[in-house]
Amino acid sequence: MAAHRGAVEGELVMRGCCGALALFLAQAALAAPPTVVLAARLIDGTGAAAQGPVAVEVLDNRITAIHVRAGYTPPAGSRVVDLGSATLLPGLIDTHTHLFLQGELPEEGGYDAQLLKHPQAFRAARAVVSARRALDQGFTTLRDLETEGAGYGDVGIKEAIEAGYIPGPRLFVATRSISTTGGYPLEGYAPEITVPKGAQLIDGPVAARKAAREQLDNGADWIKVYMTHRSWLDDNGRLVTQPTLTLEELRAVTDETHGWGRKVACHAYNGIGLQRALDGGCDTIEHGLEMTDAQIAQMKRQDLWYVPTLEVYYRDWDPAGTPSGERDRVRAAVHEGTFRKALAAGVKIAFGTDIGGIPWSEPIALEFRREVALGMTPMQAIESATHRAAELLGRAGQLGVVAPGAFADLMAVQGDPLQDVGVLEHVVFVMKDGKVHRLDGPTATGASR
Numbered sequence: 001m002a003a004h005r006g007a008v009e010g011e012l013v014m015r016g017c018c019g020a021l022a023l024f025l026a027q028a029a030l031a032a033p034p035t036v037v038l039a040a041r042l043i044d045g046t047g048a049a050a051q052g053p054v055a056v057e058v059l060d061n062r063i064t065a066i067h068v069r070a071g072y073t074p075p076a077g078s079r080v081v082d083l084g085s086a087t088l089l090p091g092l093i094d095t096h097t098h099l100f101l102q103g104e105l106p107e108e109g110g111y112d113a114q115l116l117k118h119p120q121a122f123r124a125a126r127a128v129v130s131a132r133r134a135l136d137q138g139f140t141t142l143r144d145l146e147t148e149g150a151g152y153g154d155v156g157i158k159e160a161i162e163a164g165y166i167p168g169p170r171l172f173v174a175t176r177s178i179s180t181t182g183g184y185p186l187e188g189y190a191p192e193i194t195v196p197k198g199a200q201l202i203d204g205p206v207a208a209r210k211a212a213r214e215q216l217d218n219g220a221d222w223i224k225v226y227m228t229h230r231s232w233l234d235d236n237g238r239l240v241t242q243p244t245l246t247l248e249e250l251r252a253v254t255d256e257t258h259g260w261g262r263k264v265a266c267h268a269y270n271g272i273g274l275q276r277a278l279d280g281g282c283d284t285i286e287h288g289l290e291m292t293d294a295q296i297a298q299m300k301r302q303d304l305w306y307v308p309t310l311e312v313y314y315r316d317w318d319p320a321g322t323p324s325g326e327r328d329r330v331r332a333a334v335h336e337g338t339f340r341k342a343l344a345a346g347v348k349i350a351f352g353t354d355i356g357g358i359p360w361s362e363p364i365a366l367e368f369r370r371e372v373a374l375g376m377t378p379m380q381a382i383e384s385a386t387h388r389a390a391e392l393l394g395r396a397g398q399l400g401v402v403a404p405g406a407f408a409d410l411m412a413v414q415g416d417p418l419q420d421v422g423v424l425e426h427v428v429f430v431m432k433d434g435k436v437h438r439l440d441g442p443t444a445t446g447a448s449r
Contacts, residue, residue, distance in 0.1 A: 033075045035057070045387045066402065089386070091140025091169075093142070097352075124150070127157055129360070134355075134364060135169050136430065137364050139169055140432045141400075142169045143393060146224045157171065172222060178226065202245075208250070216257065227243065229244050238330075250280035266283075305348045306349050307349075314370075348392075368385070368422075378418045409433065413428060
């Protein structure tokens with residue numbers, strides 16, 4: 001035990017730890033033996049060069065030390081998880097998901113069937129499965145940006161995960177979201193029939209503030225606002241998007257939300273609605289399909305986050321030659337240009353997929369391929385889903401990094417994601433909160449010593 005204490009104290013000196021973190025690590029040295037995770041390579045999520053082979057010590061739900069493998073001996077009694085040739089990373093973070101949405105497949109009735117035909121209990125059961133699938137894929141944290149007509153169901157799923165009743169990622173939830181009359185489905189029904197809507201609809205600043213208060217009071221960690229809705233092409237083939245909340249309505253939401261110490265995510269495609277999002281106090285721009293140079297400069301100046309969700313805009317295109325099909329293709333094309341410009345300008349970009357809009361049966365990590373194809377290096381793409389995403393969530397140093405004092409959220413893949421980000425789709429190990437959730441593959445074995 002004395003040798004173990006000395007190793008941790010050495011880590012403190014080497015890493016310059018101090019204060020509460022130093023106290024935690026010193027106390028950890030005197031506690032029960034840790035779990036030790038061995039891997040050939042470590043990408044720690046900070047953007048630093050990969051290192052390895054390594055041994056990562058975990059006690060309870062925190063990382064306590066990282067050792068160079070050469071000459072290292074695990075403390076007596078440790079549980080050793082040997083991942084062989086695998087690459088170890090922090091648990092990944094997806095900052096734009098929808099646990100209660102299961103794609104919009106026509107053969108299953110599309111979006112409308114989920115609100116009109118599926119009981120809330122059925123939707124909750126499917127959300128539980130979606131949460132498990134995310135964790136299986138190494139995504140140990142999600143920001144779930146509204147329930148699509150399932151009310152405050154995300155709060156219940158979050159509570160069940162935290163209480164240990166079901167497996168799933170850490171959740172930051174946005175509950176119902178906010179839009180305006182005419183600003184969200186369900187649509188196209190006879191006007192004398194009242195149908196459910198996928199968001200909480202408001203009109204006027206007073207109603208906007210009240211909706212934000214209701215959602216915050218009922219457990220929202222974030223408020224989600226739809227600043228644009230329908231999109232189409234004008235006579236010149238340019239993308240046009242319907243704006244929703246006025247600037248006054250948005251400012252009522254952001255003022256109230258910021259007063260609670262929380263933040264606002266704004267769905268915005270382009271044009272008037274996106275400009276209102278920038279002017280009205282939004283903290284993140286979701287999707288941001290088409291932004292002018294001036295709008296990108298404003299994002300940079302205001303230190304806003306961009307969550308582009310690329311992959312979803314290559315899905316389910318309507319037939320070429322139809323108005324909606326041409327719109328789908330233009331949306332993807334302008335999105336590519338905006339992403340490249342934002343990246344070059346140094347806008348803060350965080351990983352988000354809109355999974356749920358994509359069926360949960362698809363790999364979440366497909367988004368990494370799009371990011372790299374459009375100009376990110378593999379390391380930048382990994383950073384977008386690790387320390388950058390943690391910064392967006394206000395959890396820098398706690399999530400998205402492999403470092404002493406951080407939560408013990410880890411995942412591993414076979415191969416080197418810095419050479420091929422596609423390997424992030426093939427996970428062999430997941431640990432969340434210091435507990436092994438997944439361990440498979442011929443070189444991944446657990447042992448006690």
